[in-house]
Amino acid sequence: xxxxxxxPSNKVTEKGKDVELRCxxxxxxxxxxxxxxxxxxxxxxxxxxxGNSAPDKSGxxxxxxxxxxxxxxxSTLTIQRTQQEDSAVYLCASTTLQGSTEAFFGxxxxxxxx
Amino acid sequence: xxxxxxxxxxxxxSEGALVLLRCNYSxxxxxxxxxxxxxxxxxxxxxxxxxxxxTLVKGINGFEAEFKKSETSFHLTKPSAHMSDAAxxxxxxxxxxxxxxxxxxxxxxxVKA
Numbered sequence: 001x002x003x004x005x006x007x008p009s010n011k012v013t014e015k016g017k018d019v020e021l022r023c024x025x026x027x028x029x030x031x032x033x034x035x036x037x038x039x040x041x042x043x044x045x046x047x048x049x050x051g052n053s054a055p056d057k058s059g060x061x062x063x064x065x066x067x068x069x070x071x072x073x074x075s076t077l078t079i080q081r082t083q084q085e086d087s088a089v090y091l092c093a094s095t096t097l098q099g100s101t102e103a104f105f106g107x108x109x110x111x112x113x114x
Numbered sequence: 115x116x117x118x119x120x121x122x123x124x125x126x127x128s129e130g131a132l133v134l135l136r137c138n139y140s141x142x143x144x145x146x147x148x149x150x151x152x153x154x155x156x157x158x159x160x161x162x163x164x165x166x167x168x169t170l171v172k173g174i175n176g177f178e179a180e181f182k183k184s185e186t187s188f189h190l191t192k193p194s195a196h197m198s199d200a201a202x203x204x205x206x207x208x209x210x211x212x213x214x215x216x217x218x219x220x221x222x223x224x225v226k227a
Contacts, residue, residue: 033214042220043204056214091157095215099146099208100165103215105157 006092006106013082013113021077021109025094033103034067034077035091043091049075051097082113116141116207120218128226133177133192135221137205140186147188148206148215149179158204164188175199200225 005024013019025032034046045059049069060066064082069075079086089110093103121136139145149161162173169181175198179190188205202222208215 031214035217042202043217045214045217048214050214093158099210099213099215100163102148102150102160102163103158103206105150105159107157 004092004094004104004106006090006109008109009107010110011112013111015084015113016081018078018080019082019111021079021090021111023075023077023092023094023106025072025075025092026104028072028096029094029104030072030097031095032069032075033093033095034075035093036061036088037091037108038088046077046090079111082111084113087111087113116145116209116213116216118205118207118216118218120203120205120221122221123219124222124224126224126226127195129197130194133190133195133199133223135190135203135205135223137179137188137190137218138186139188139205139207141207141209143209145207145209147179147181148208149173149177149188149190150204150206150217152202152204152220154201161190161203195223195225197225197227199223 007022030051032049036044047067048056064080067077089108091108093105095103117140119138147164150158152158162171164181172178177192204220205218
């Protein structure tokens, strides 16, 4: 595709429900990142997929958070039993494994837990 | 290992004044360095990047940054601030070898009329 696509753009969910966020990276981008951005805050790294290597999950804040990616395609971030503190914008970015290539970001999914 | 430090979470300048946003990095191998901008309610977009060619890098909207290896810095500057420059700015470091890109905490730029 022309850019990184994230869906939904907005999601309101009730506390305790599970949510699934989707990221379609740029075709051919082997690397994919998920970040969380709370209101007025910086980027909080969540997870990094690097081709067929094991993902770097070091940023996932709890075992309620998980993410999957099959090959170099779509990635989904799942949050189970959502809490109010999960409310944030979730950003996805894709890039190549060439370190000189910048990351291309989606517009994000704004998650509100009520 | 890599890290990025952005000095100053908030910077305020007057319209027409010099913009200087500071970024220092740490990297065990030669780095690639990036500045991204995030306008309100939008995703991040690339302003400029250093990839070991010219040390002075020019980007969009009149911004530029200079890679200084001796100071491990990559500060972002613009000679004359415009109201439309008000945004969040992120510095980032990566390198060849599959190490994940590391972002700084961000600096919010305010431009006063």
